[in-house]
Amino acid sequence: MTAGGERMRSVRRGVITLVVVAAAYEAMARSGIFPSALVPTLPKVGSTLLALLLDGTMLAHAFYTLYRVLLGMALAIAVGLPLGILMGRFKPIENFFLPLASALMPIPSLAWVPVFILWFGIGNTVSILIVFYAATFPLLLNAWSGVRAVNPLWLRAAGAMGANERALFWKVIIPGAFPFIITGVRQAFLRAWIAVVGAEMIAASDWGLGWVIYDAKEFLNADVMLASLAVIGAIGFLFERLAFGSIERATVMRWGMVRTAKG
Amino acid sequence: MHDVASTSAAEIPAARSPDERWRVVARNAFPFIVVGGLWEIVAHLGVFPARLFPPLEAVAAAFWRLTIAGILPHHALDTIIRLLSGFALAAILGVAIGFAMGRSRRAEDIFLPLVAIGAPIPGLAYAPLFLLWFGVGNLSAVLLVGFVAAFPIIFNTWTGVKAVKEIWVRSAQAMGADNRRLFRHVILPGALPYILTGLRLGLAQAWRILVGVEMLAAVSWGLGWLIFGAREFLNTDVMLAGIAVIGIIGLALEKLVFQRLENFTVVRWGMMS
Numbered sequence: 055m056t057a058g059g060e061r062m063r064s065v066r067r068g069v070i071t072l073v074v075v076a077a078a079y080e081a082m083a084r085s086g087i088f089p090s091a092l093v094p095t096l097p098k099v100g101s102t103l104l105a106l107l108l109d110g111t112m113l114a115h116a117f118y119t120l121y122r123v124l125l126g127m128a129l130a131i132a133v134g135l136p137l138g139i140l141m142g143r144f145k146p147i148e149n150f151f152l153p154l155a156s157a158l159m160p161i162p163s164l165a166w167v168p169v170f171i172l173w174f175g176i177g178n179t180v181s182i183l184i185v186f187y188a189a190t191f192p193l194l195l196n197a198w199s200g201v202r203a204v205n206p207l208w209l210r211a212a213g214a215m216g217a218n219e220r221a222l223f224w225k226v227i228i229p230g231a232f233p234f235i236i237t238g239v240r241q242a243f244l245r246a247w248i249a250v251v252g253a254e255m256i257a258a259s260d261w262g263l264g265w266v267i268y269d270a271k272e273f274l275n276a277d278v279m280l281a282s283l284a285v286i287g288a289i290g291f292l293f294e295r296l297a298f299g300s301i302e303r304a305t306v307m308r309w310g311m312v313r314t315a316k317g
Numbered sequence: 318m319h320d321v322a323s324t325s326a327a328e329i330p331a332a333r334s335p336d337e338r339w340r341v342v343a344r345n346a347f348p349f350i351v352v353g354g355l356w357e358i359v360a361h362l363g364v365f366p367a368r369l370f371p372p373l374e375a376v377a378a379a380f381w382r383l384t385i386a387g388i389l390p391h392h393a394l395d396t397i398i399r400l401l402s403g404f405a406l407a408a409i410l411g412v413a414i415g416f417a418m419g420r421s422r423r424a425e426d427i428f429l430p431l432v433a434i435g436a437p438i439p440g441l442a443y444a445p446l447f448l449l450w451f452g453v454g455n456l457s458a459v460l461l462v463g464f465v466a467a468f469p470i471i472f473n474t475w476t477g478v479k480a481v482k483e484i485w486v487r488s489a490q491a492m493g494a495d496n497r498r499l500f501r502h503v504i505l506p507g508a509l510p511y512i513l514t515g516l517r518l519g520l521a522q523a524w525r526i527l528v529g530v531e532m533l534a535a536v537s538w539g540l541g542w543l544i545f546g547a548r549e550f551l552n553t554d555v556m557l558a559g560i561a562v563i564g565i566i567g568l569a570l571e572k573l574v575f576q577r578l579e580n581f582t583v584v585r586w587g588m589m590s
Contacts, residue, residue, distance in 0.1 A: 060422075067426035075431065092449055153345045154352065160567025164441075164529035165541070165560050168548040172369055172556075245525070248439035252529040255444065256545070264442065268533070271445040279446050287438040294437065 094277040103281035116285060118261040122178060123243075123250045126185025130242060133186075134193030135235065141194070142201025142231070155194055163188035163249045167256045181253040181262070188249035189242035196241070200234025201227055232305055240298050247290050371554040379554035380561065388543075393562050395538035396527065399455065403462025404523050408516060411467040415474025415515070419508070425475070432471055440465030441526050444533050458534045462527050466519035473518065477511025478504060517575050524567055540566075 076096060082088065083095040094102075106112035141148040163184050170180045204227055212226045254264030263286050270278040353373055359365070360372035367375075383389040414432075417424035444461055451457040481504050489503045531541025540559050547555040 064422070064426045067423065068430040071427045072430050072434075149344050150348045150351075154348050157349070157564065157568075160524075160571060161560055161564040162525040162528045162567070164526070164532070165544060165563050167529070167532070168544050169553065169556050169560070172548055172551065172553060173365075248441055248526065251439050252441040252526070255441070256529065256532050267442055267445050271449055274449065276446065276449060279449070283438055283442055283446070286442050287434070290437040290439065 091274040102277040119263045122181040130189035134190040138194040138197025180257040184253040185246045189246040192241035193238045196238025200231030204230035375554045380558035406463035407466035411470025418475040419478025466523035469518035470515040473515025477508030481507035
């Protein structure tokens with residue numbers, strides 16, 4: 055069979071799987087074994103999603119969640135990247151911060167939520183700080199290992215060609231460490247995305263996708279929950295594919311540092 | 318050659334003078350002393366209320382008191398049991414599904430769309446749904462942890478099985494290996510570095526959300542619940558003691574469980590250094 059035919063068959067099988075799973079769910083929902091508030095039918099979930107999107111509440115929730123994630127990420131990038139790069143360049147800084155980072159890293163960010171609620175009160179600050187905590191460590195560690203992984207030969211070659219410290223930093227070290235840094239930003243976003251949903255659930259604050267899901271539990275609105283889950287999944291997917299994918303294409307792939315994965 | 322390198326590497330720490338070892342300890346302890354000192358100064362200056370920002374000796378006292386009373390070990394034990402049962406569930410199902418996807422085109426076509434749809438949603442977002450479906454308590458927590466940990470395990474097992482070199486499989490078959498032998502002696506060892514990475518990621522993922530799940534699922538014992546419950550009474554010292562235990566468990570999982578496992582298998586087989 056040709057490659058194209060095989061591909062078609064894969065797509066067909068994939069579609070069949072999804073249709074079968076959806077039909078099984080639908081049959082279960084309509085059978086009345088489970089209360090319809092707990093297992094809503096798919097058209098119901100769809101219409102709830104549409105209604106929430108049209109009256110703007112879902113957009114407002116998504117906006118708050120994105121605001122928290124992006125602000126927390128920005129803080130983490132502002133702190134984690136420079137610190138990681140400095141740690142990779144200067145031994146005393148590494149000696150000071152590495153033990154601290156290794157001690158804090160195994161503590162999941164969500165463990166801090168109750169403490170942060172006590173310190174900063176319920177609201178935006180807690181979620182932003184939790185995102186910051188969750189996102190800093192992947193950034194820090196990747197920047198650190200990226201700088202250390204820069205080929206020493208490049209440094210010596212640049213030095214021999216008369217590059218000063220500044221040119222060395224911007225022209226050799228930063229581009230050399232960039233694949234690691236991008237991986238760090240990606241990992242940081244994944245963790246931040248989990249952390250923000252959890253923080254919003256625990257530190258309830260009226261707005262945010264995590265809060266909607268948690269709040270819907272009180273009223274047994276499983277349709278609202280599933281609709282918000284779809285929105286959370288869609289945003290996560292878009293960020294991963296569009297934002298990070300295009301950053302990667304514009305930088306490290308263009309510089310020829312990683313090859314485009316085929317297929 | 319390989320042997321020489323490993324013995325000389327093993328001898329270096331032993332040959333170190335005790336003086337130098339102390340210097341390493343001091344260098345690692347120094348940042349903690351600085352941060353601890355700053356914490357003490359802020360706590361004793363009374364900038365923040367002592368209930369919210371307790372000095373370290375209060376945290377240590379709370380730690381000691383709760384450990385002696387057996388409360389902290391009980392919470393920790395329940396958390397670990399929950400983590401391990403969820404993780405065991407994920408490991409068995411994840412490796413099985415990943416293997417099926419790696420070996421059979423049909424299984425790959427069937428499972429890939431489901432996994433691809435489920436994976437980008439952060440696991441914790443499912444928590445309220447699981448609570449609604451399976452009730453508040455242990456069952457939901459374990460199922461959710463298993464569900465979340467399964468994704469990286471499936472992905473990595475699948476990749477690992479596909480990464481086994483076709484030529485190894487064919488040469489084993491040419492030498493007359495049956496399916497069982499092929500699996501046991503070629504595919505499993507070949508895929509193991511990936512599977513171990515998947516298990517490691519899965520456990521880390523499970524650990525990161527378990528604490529949050531415990532807060533939401535209102536289980537009666539568990540470190541997440543301990544921290545969450547202590548907030549009601551403004552017992553910040555208890556909360557920080559709980560967080561310290563969480564950190565210790567997290568560190569132990571990484572250092573004791575996975576690095577050992579890796580050394581025993583893939584490093585010994587010479588597949589990773």
